[in-house]
Amino acid sequence: MSFYTSLTGLKNAQTNLNVAANNIANAETGGFKKSKVEFADIVAVSILTDPSLTQGIGSRTLAITQEFSLGPVEQTGNALDLAINGDGFFTTVSPLSAQVQYTRAGSFTIDENGFIRNGQGNRLQVFPVDAAGVVDPTGAPADAQIPATNAAGSEFAGATVNTDGTLIATYADGTNTPIGGVALASFLAPTGLKQLGNSSWVATGKSGAATYGQPGSGLYGSLLSGSLERSNVDIAEELVGLITAQRYFQANAKAIDTATQISQTIIQLRS
Structure with missing residues (x-):
């Protein structure tokens, strides 16, 4: 399950990068309004699930919203x-x-x-x-x-x-x-x-x-x-967002890599 959980994180990180890249690309577009990504967690439970043992199964993109603040x-x-x-x-x-x-x-x-x-x-x-x-x-x-x-x-x-x-x-x-x-x-x-x-x-x-x-x-x-x-895109803010999204992507990729190593260790123990 950890593979699929981290995969949702990778997809969300990619969405975040795409939105930030679009904002930066339109930093000089007159009247352009920047967008931001909102995420939500995914939880799978049933009526028999113990609430104290509930674990998430990833995240999803909740919305991509525009910010209509006044530009310069x-x-x-x-x-x-x-x-x-x-x-x-x-x-x-x-x-x-x-x-x-x-x-x-x-x-x-x-x-x-x-x-x-x-x-x-x-x-x-x-x-x-x-x-x-x-x-x-x-x-x-x-x-x-x-x-x-x-x-x-x-x-x-x-x-x-x-x-x-x-x-x-x-x-x-x-x-x-x-x-x-x-x-x-x-x-x-x-x-x-x-x-x-x-x-x-x-x-x-x-x-x-x-x-x-x-x-x-x-x-x-x-x-x-x-x-x-002019566009209401703040370049400095978007660059910080790009760095954050990159770290987010790397962390989820590392989680997948760790899960792969654990799986390989278990397979070697069985053999």
Whole structure:
């Protein structure tokens, strides 16, 4: 039994190493959130088992959870580089599949049709504005699109985003036009979000449905324009974790080696 017990330890150590390696590999990935491994012991008992003689039969991976702590913020000077100073996720929609995705990576650009999109081509979602140009946070989020010209026919000159998420387009005649308000999403259980890669997630039954709000309201953090959130991976912490996982692996391998030597001794005694 000791062989199989130590084997579970080897598998868990390998899982721990894989997670740590993935964290380190994404130390420079914008908006990336590190993961950690949780283990649980395995105990096999029956109704006739004496509790004082119960022994474990190994361990297993209980969960691999994400940590959504805020990563360091880097200033870029680009108006459409956005960082969330608090909780919440940017909401984007794929124009091809219409899939709603959530991300903390706020590097956005304007495409040839005026849509604001991220590196994957997904379009940023914003709340609509009323006739007075005031953001309506009760409205359904829609694609952020900047008209090439305003009502007077002046050409688009640039865009800015306020701390409350209001997206404003500036035109050549000096006028400013509110386009919408950046819609931030929050979840009851963000650790239940499904990872898609590219620092993006989708909602699941474990995360609950998304609730939307304006930056700076309620639990939603304010927006920092001209800044990007970096990965929340701490290299020093991960390297210490790698050393610990290596020792864990070596200890279980040594236990298997010891069990092998005992078995060989018993076989030699019988012969």
